[in-house]
Amino acid sequence: MPTVERTFVVTPPPATVLEYLRDFTHTNEWDPGTDQTTRxxxxxxxxxxxxxxxxxxxxxxxxxxxxxxEITDSRLVFVGRNDTATTTDTITVVPDGTGSQLTYHVDLDMHGAAALAAPAVKLVFEKVASDTEKQLTEVLNRLA
Structure with missing residues (x-):
């Protein structure tokens, strides 16, 4: 199961970060792979x-x-599913000075024949995770 994780610091406090990220339509703004998310x-x-x-x-x-x-005072969990994969996105946000430390962890479980591509998918997701960290940091810092 490919897993990627990034931990980084942003300017807004945890409550602001969690309130923004709990609306998954905001992936339209910060996830470079997203074409469109609708609620x-x-x-x-x-x-x-x-x-x-x-x-x-x-x-x-x-x-x-x-x-x-899942929603707590420091964590959000989103689970995405289709016929070939299940992805679990866990976002943990804790105080860091006047800002927040955010950890974005993704577990990708490939199903059936798609599982054969898991090693290649891991490499791609590492690149996507780095791009997402950069874009998410920029978007969140504008909220401060």
């Missing part, structure tokens, strides 16, 4: 809220349904 339904964002995500990574398009599965 399913309306009402408050809470455990069980879902989003439809369309992404393109190294020229390959995919669509996943993401569900917010």
């Amino acid at each position: 399913n339904g309306s009402g408050p964002i809470e455990v069980g809220t879902t989003w439809h995500n369309k992404s393109t990574i190294v020229g390959i398009s995919t669509e996943l349904e993401y569900t917010l599965t």
Whole structure:
């Protein structure tokens, strides 16, 4: 199972970071692989809220349904699924001075024949994770 993780510091306090990141439609702004994320339904964002995500990574398009599965004072967990993969995105945010330390951890579980590509996918996801860290840092720092 390919796993990638990045830990970095941003200017806004944890409450601001978590409030922004709990709305997965914001991936449109900070995730370089995202083509479009749309929320399913309306009402408050809470455990069980879902989003439809369309992404393109190294020229390959995919669509996943993401569900917010956990919200705490320091952590968000989103699980995305389609026929070939399940991705678990865990975002942990803790105080760092007047700002926040953010850890973004992704576990990607490939299903069926797609699992054969897991070693190559790991290399691609390392690059995507670095690009995401850079873009997410820029976006979050504008919130401060």
